[in-house]
Amino acid sequence: MPTITFVEPDGTRRDVAAHPGESLMAAATRANVAGIIAECGGSAMCATCHCYLVAGTLPEAEPLEAETLEFVARNTRATSRLSCQITVTDTMEGLVLQVAPQ
Amino acid sequence: MSGVVIIGAGHAGSQLAVSLRAEGYAGAVTLIDASDALPYHKPPLSKTFLKDPAALPQPLRAASAYKAAGVTRLTGTVTAIDTAAQTVTLHGAALDYDHLVLATGARNRMLPDLAGAANVHSLRDLADAERLRAALADAAHVVVIGGGFIGLESAAALAAMGKTVTVLESAPRVLARVAAPETSARVEATLAGLGVTIRTGFSAGGFTRQGDRIHAVQGAQDTVPCDLLLVGIGAQADTALARAAGIACNQGILTDSHLATSAPHVWAIGDVAETPHWQADAPLRVESVQNATDQARHLARHLAGAAPAAFCTVPWFWSDIGPLKLQIAGLALGADRRVLRDDGARLAVFHLAGDRLVSVETLNSPADHMIARQLLDAGLTPPDAFMQDGAPAMKAWLAQA
Numbered sequence A: 001m002p003t004i005t006f007v008e009p010d011g012t013r014r015d016v017a018a019h020p021g022e023s024l025m026a027a028a029t030r031a032n033v034a035g036i037i038a039e040c041g042g043s044a045m046c047a048t049c050h051c052y053l054v055a056g057t058l059p060e061a062e063p064l065e066a067e068t069l070e071f072v073a074r075n076t077r078a079t080s081r082l083s084c085q086i087t088v089t090d091t092m093e094g095l096v097l098q099v100a101p102q
Numbered sequence B: 001m002s003g004v005v006i007i008g009a010g011h012a013g014s015q016l017a018v019s020l021r022a023e024g025y026a027g028a029v030t031l032i033d034a035s036d037a038l039p040y041h042k043p044p045l046s047k048t049f050l051k052d053p054a055a056l057p058q059p060l061r062a063a064s065a066y067k068a069a070g071v072t073r074l075t076g077t078v079t080a081i082d083t084a085a086q087t088v089t090l091h092g093a094a095l096d097y098d099h100l101v102l103a104t105g106a107r108n109r110m111l112p113d114l115a116g117a118a119n120v121h122s123l124r125d126l127a128d129a130e131r132l133r134a135a136l137a138d139a140a141h142v143v144v145i146g147g148g149f150i151g152l153e154s155a156a157a158l159a160a161m162g163k164t165v166t167v168l169e170s171a172p173r174v175l176a177r178v179a180a181p182e183t184s185a186r187v188e189a190t191l192a193g194l195g196v197t198i199r200t201g202f203s204a205g206g207f208t209r210q211g212d213r214i215h216a217v218q219g220a221q222d223t224v225p226c227d228l229l230l231v232g233i234g235a236q237a238d239t240a241l242a243r244a245a246g247i248a249c250n251q252g253i254l255t256d257s258h259l260a261t262s263a264p265h266v267w268a269i270g271d272v273a274e275t276p277h278w279q280a281d282a283p284l285r286v287e288s289v290q291n292a293t294d295q296a297r298h299l300a301r302h303l304a305g306a307a308p309a310a311f312c313t314v315p316w317f318w319s320d321i322g323p324l325k326l327q328i329a330g331l332a333l334g335a336d337r338r339v340l341r342d343d344g345a346r347l348a349v350f351h352l353a354g355d356r357l358v359s360v361e362t363l364n365s366p367a368d369h370m371i372a373r374q375l376l377d378a379g380l381t382p383p384d385a386f387m388q389d390g391a392p393a394m395k396a397w398l399a400q401a
């Protein structure tokens, strides 16, 4: 169970124990991380699970995720990810993600 | 108790409960649902949930989110509303409200001939999905009645599980009421590639029944055998409670553009509400997650003190049919012209009413969908050539528009 740190929009750091196999969004939702709304439930439709990668490495975004992010209107950066499209693995211990403003 | 009482803890009711607090509402918030399950996402039920015997429902939000927002969750079916006394009846007792919100959703239509048959299923809630998933273990040939979103998503999922699947649709094409012919054709071809048999123009004339089981569906020419029948022929708003209370209803509970019903201090949101739609110029019932959550947020702002405003958002919807992600932005009502872009793998259909873009349907083309939402939101229509060119061209056009 890797521990993932989510930085909430007001700067609060939340350490969440994530289960391998679930999405980073699911782990954040379970822990009620502020700013992760996940309206579409992980269908890459709403971008309300948008985070910036602050520390650690992640596999490259698949085309669905990359395109959705590229064409979402606001606040995208080079480090933008849709947390619902990333599956937790044991190698993600120590990952830090900042929740993007809506 | 008073404060805001919400009946129905689906996508709409759950969102309203937490949004009220986020918007600064200070009174009591009570969220009532017939089920005691932590409110969950409905869309996965016809997509991923069936395929994985260990899959759990996916909560909309953590239990702690309701606690943190000071929301009281109650379990039980509300049996009556008294709009004069401002009370609802739960477990035989009266519960006061300052504001009552009806977020009771919709129920699946069922064919009367099939009522009570043990191997007949439909998909609306978690209990339906669990019952279907358990029954699939003993079913080889599944017949799906209805080529709509839920029927086709389920058909793709069942085919992936190795079932022999036949979809029966009475219209000449699947998704006939909701998508362009080009979209229907691509969906039909893709499902056929997965091994699903699609019979369009098939009207079920009768059923072969033995005891409490249906063994076949009879058509005009032939009979289609089945071990299990999944009925996906659409949903009906559950208006019984509102009607009995004298609240005006049509297909759904009628509201004005502020989501107010005909009774004072009573509001309706989500699948159950029939609300004037800015794109339709008429009252409309919309069944989508986006509609449910956006109406919830809209009403939360007003109940928390904001001046009343008309509900007006660009509708969007998605459906995952096997390898196809169908995305729809806007309503194609009144459209008289289509612009297409089709590279074989992706499809984008732009619906125009005269020279105004009203809706965009895409298959596996999220970039087009995301741009479409921004275009519709801004009320802008790019020249045809830009739509034909692609999403980057539209993005560049939008940036300078």
Ligand SMILES: Cc1cc2nc3c(=O)[nH]c(=O)nc-3n(C[C@H](O)[C@H](O)[C@H](O)COP(=O)(O)OP(=O)(O)OC[C@H]3O[C@@H](n4cnc5c(N)ncnc54)[C@H](O)[C@@H]3O)c2cc1C
Residues within 6 Å of the ligand: B007, B008, B009, B010, B011, B012, B013, B032, B033, B034, B035, B042, B043, B044, B045, B046, B076, B077, B078, B079, B103, B104, B105, B106, B123, B124, B125, B150, B238, B241, B269, B270, B271, B272, B286, B287, B288, B289, B290, B292, B316, B317, B318, B319, B320
């Ligand atoms: C299988 C399936 C797949 C779907 N897929 C998609 C999709 O991919 N994309 C999309 O946008 N939309 C999809 N939808 C539609 C979407 O789920 C609905 O639009 C949404 O759930 C509507 O939310 P709601 O809160 O209005 O109603 P619901 O979510 O249906 O909630 C209504 C709640 O009210 C409760 N209730 C009713 N009457 C009473 C009473 N008298 N007392 C107490 N409680 C009561 C019910 O128990 C229920 O929990 C799908 C729907 C289904 C069923």
Ligand code: FES
Residues within 6 Å of the ligand: A025, A037, A038, A039, A040, A041, A042, A043, A044, A045, A046, A047, A048, A049, A050, A082, A083, A084, A085
């Ligand atoms: S949860 Fe909607 S895009 Fe991730």
